[in-house]
Amino acid sequence: MSCTQAARGGVVARRAAPAVRARRAARRCVARASDGSGIDVTDLGDGTYDVDIEKPVPIKFCRGNDGGCYIKELKPSPRSDLADFAVGDKVVKISASFGSEVWDAENYGQVMFAMKTRNGDVYMQFRKCNGDLTAIEAVSEDAAHQRERNSGNYGEGTKELQLNNYQRLKELEKERAEMFNEALGYFRESDFRKSLETFEDVIGLEPPNYMGDDFSRYTLEYKLSHYNVACCYGKLGEEGPGLEALRVAFDAGFEDYKKVRSDPNLAGVRSGPDFDKVMDMYDEPIINGSAIRALKKLFS
Numbered sequence: 001m002s003c004t005q006a007a008r009g010g011v012v013a014r015r016a017a018p019a020v021r022a023r024r025a026a027r028r029c030v031a032r033a034s035d036g037s038g039i040d041v042t043d044l045g046d047g048t049y050d051v052d053i054e055k056p057v058p059i060k061f062c063r064g065n066d067g068g069c070y071i072k073e074l075k076p077s078p079r080s081d082l083a084d085f086a087v088g089d090k091v092v093k094i095s096a097s098f099g100s101e102v103w104d105a106e107n108y109g110q111v112m113f114a115m116k117t118r119n120g121d122v123y124m125q126f127r128k129c130n131g132d133l134t135a136i137e138a139v140s141e142d143a144a145h146q147r148e149r150n151s152g153n154y155g156e157g158t159k160e161l162q163l164n165n166y167q168r169l170k171e172l173e174k175e176r177a178e179m180f181n182e183a184l185g186y187f188r189e190s191d192f193r194k195s196l197e198t199f200e201d202v203i204g205l206e207p208p209n210y211m212g213d214d215f216s217r218y219t220l221e222y223k224l225s226h227y228n229v230a231c232c233y234g235k236l237g238e239e240g241p242g243l244e245a246l247r248v249a250f251d252a253g254f255e256d257y258k259k260v261r262s263d264p265n266l267a268g269v270r271s272g273p274d275f276d277k278v279m280d281m282y283d284e285p286i287i288n289g290s291a292i293r294a295l296k297k298l299f300s
Contacts, residue, residue, distance in 0.1 A: 041084040048092065049084065050125040057115065057122060058082065063108035063204025064090065064135040071126070072136065088129035088136055095123035108204045109197030116241040169207070176205045180221055187232065196232035199225045218252040227254055231265035239272035250282045257283035 041051045059082070062072035069091040074082045091105045097117040102125075105111050115122055129135070180202050186195035202225045210219055226249035233242030246260065246269065257279065260266060269275060 039081060044125070047130075048125055048127050050093070050123065051084075052121045052123050054121055055115075055118070059085065061091070061108070061111070061204075062136055063201060065137075066135060067107045067201070068135070069105055069108040069111040069204075070129075070136045085126070086129060086131075088131070088133045089126040090129065090135065091124055092127050093123075093125035095121075107197070107201065109200035112200040112204075113193065113197050116244070117236075117238055172205060172207070176202055176221060179205070180225065183225075183228065187228065190235075192232045192235040196229055196236070199229045199232065203229070216253055223249055223252045223254040226252065227260075230269055231263065234266045234268035234270075237268050239269055239275075242266070242269035243272055243274060243278055247278060 039051060039053050041049050043049045058075040058077060059071055060073035060075065061069050064070045071085060071087050071089045071091075074085055074087065076082045091111050093102050094105050094111050094114045095101070095118055096103050097114055098119070102123060103110070103114060179198060183195045183198035183202060186192075186198060202221055206219060206222045210217060212219070226245050230242045230245035230249065233239070233245060246266075260279070261270070
């Protein structure tokens with residue numbers, strides 16, 4: 001893709017070449033006229049492909065071992081044929097939040113920010129993994145463990161793997177805690193975008209199949225990070241993504257509704273027209289409007 005560089009917001013931004021913009025506009029029209037899916041993949045011939053895709057994006061992403069953004073799960077539907085995508089493919093470019101610029105995908109948090117704040121279609125360029133999933137595998141089995149498992153015996157290979165996995169998980173916990181504190185630091189410095197991207201990275205490090213001592217399916221860092229992401233969006237004036245972050249926090253078990261209703265960092269989210277409706281779905285309304293209306297009718 002032919003691009004010209006421009007510095008913007010501390011992130012390398014690239015404006016798509018005229019030919020690329022024309023191709024993207026043309027294929028959007030064709031896709032919508034044909035089946036309404038809004039998905040039309042173009043193979044770029046160098047191990048990459050690009051796509052303009054309508055929101056909500058029917059793909060689940062994860063943070064890779066290198067900090068990048070990878071496809072974790074595909075969610076095909078009658079409106080989204082995802083046959084050209086593959087689990088493990090890496091996002092290498094992403095459309096900017098506004099306009100026709102395209103950013104180099106520097107990390108998972110940045111990609112999530114760009115995708116969630118984008119109005120309209122999202123442009124993405126992927127690098128094919130060709131079946132190599134090492135970038136998104138949390139742990140891997142060594143040859144000794146594989147032989148033992150296949151033979152039904154568990155010995156030194158299994159013990160060594162379990163020890164290595166335990167040590168790796170402890171390292172990830174430490175890395176995640178440091179990243180969480182780093183995100184808080186950015187927030188205190190009013191660098192809300194950097195804070196948001198870092199909190200997204202914390203979310204991307206959520207361990208799979210987690211089960212806490214209280215049978216919670218999500219870690220405390222996951223819940224608090226989504227809440228803090230909502231605060232960042234509130235400070236950035238992004239009411240929609242902020243409210244969605246709150247929804248995810250609530251679904252994960254965050255229940256400090258009093259704080260949500262009073263936190264000044266969420267003022268930009270509370271000002272939206274759907275805030276009360278969402279809050280009433282998770283928390284008992286402070287004043288039951290339906291009951292008041294019924295009483296008024298009774299005594300009118």
